[in-house]
Amino acid sequence: MRFSYAEAMTDPSYHLPLARAAEAAGYAGMTVADSLVYPRESDSAYPYTADGSREFLEDKAFLEPFSLIAAMGAVTSTIRFVPFVLKLAVRPPVLVAKQAGSVAFLTGGRLALGVGLSPWPEDFAVMGVPWERRGRRMDEAIEVVRGLTRGGYFEYHGEFFDLPAVKMTPAPDGPIPILVGGHSEAALRRAARLGDGWMHGGGDPAELDRLLTRLNELRVEEGTADRPFEIHVISPDAYSVDGVRRLADKGVTDVIVGFRDPYVKGPDTQPLATKIERLERFAEAVIAKITP
Template identity: 25%
Template sequence: MEFGVMLSATSNSYGIPDEELPDVFARSAQVAEESGFDVLVAGDHIVYPGEIPTDYEFSKTGKPPFDTTTSLFDVFEVLSQLAAVTDDIMLGTNVVAAPCRHPLVLTKNIFSLDVLSGGRFDFGVAPGWLKPEFDALDVPFEERGKRTDEFLEIFDLAQEEGVTDYTGDFYEFDEVGFYPQPSGDIPVWIGGKSGATFRRIAEFGDGWSTLWDHPDDVAAARERIMNAWRDYDRDGEPDIGVLRPVNINPDADDDRLLQGSASNIIADIEAYREAGTTRLIVDFFTTDIDEQLDLMQQFGDEIIEAF
């Protein structure tokens, strides 16, 4: 079982002055590394549009914790900064909406970060969900799945050949070079929950990235992923990463997953592992950075050490 932590402050709804965020990012990454986490990930948007759906499923009110005035840091710039202040921890996206950038630009971002980090880049990718963001970027929302597939085809060619051309339904270019080349195979985590997602994992990915799912849901999804995996004659087994908030607190509601005492949380993690989860990424219920750092250390001491 691997453990990761979410750097959610890249979407700065924390009330922290923007000029203080570089230090917050660096401290978070360094504490995560010192606490034994395997990977630190950050989300990705390019803009927050004025029209944001109010059925956001990851808040109690249905309203997202961001708006047009929320500072939004470029994920590749942030992770490049963190590569310079850490040594071993993997640095990843969770997740990039592939159609929001041209494949040549996105591949350049990825390859550059992988080389600058010494081969520590961990790539999470999905078609995306925020239609008004697509509209602002002039990318047809209804084409996002097929555009993601074409990007993944280009990404594979770029890694395998270094120099290539491409002709697809949405992207076309004559022979170009993709250098610097990554130092090794970059792990690709595919996000989403549709049938196309599971096919995409088997065709292009190394694993599945999901949010908040219960262990029973993970087990059911894994069966579907394995069916596609076998259809594509893939060797081995796919990784499965789950992102959930954690609350190490004996007074917390231990009927909720990953809340309560350390022993209760360890039992929940075992249930995830039995369901096929190979990586658990934790987030926190607090936006207080010092509390987050304390929780990272506590999670490392009391939970990661148990595995």
């Protein structure tokens, strides 16, 4: 079992010292949140809050994920960084491939690319990307990113993207794992068919078992059950040794832990020293007893 530390919507100056502290404490990974814009008006609901409210996002700081990962990678040496999740469907996949490949190269392969659909039609509108057929566009984008980051010439001819034989240099030393986020049937099938793993977005803990069961069924249906596959989850079980072992028995490979509620309005008032103390306390109580 691996442990990823999650901290988002906080003072941007905290990220680098938190990355150093998490690495020193024994965390294997650190998640990085993605947000493009906050619309003044929207009828959209946020899928991971009980009432669908999105107001907690207003005025929260989000640094561009690849820039932040490169900066954190420069002050660390072992911890892996995972966008949780990058809104791939609204971005040009060729540019994402260049960004991801560059960051993977600069960090010595310490990038796993969590990707997903944005729940906000406004993200699609401001990026000039149609909301319609976003799922199929996402599928093609995953294929383009994977192909371009593997090194050598790659060409692609799809419904949305058409590339002649091109290559990007430098290429990462190894493949970048692409982890698909989302709880819908389409997202689970996308993870099973195209992903190197799945990222759970939290929500009702009682739903996790159903999602894991369905994900495993879909991997069998898609003929991918035998290939390596990461499963990253948010769960109350992640906060105890016995709970982590229960998750491992269910096939979970990575747990994501954080130590404050990010879904609250207003600025994060938790001091940096408190954040470090809490992540270190968890590492002593749980990580040290699970990780050899």
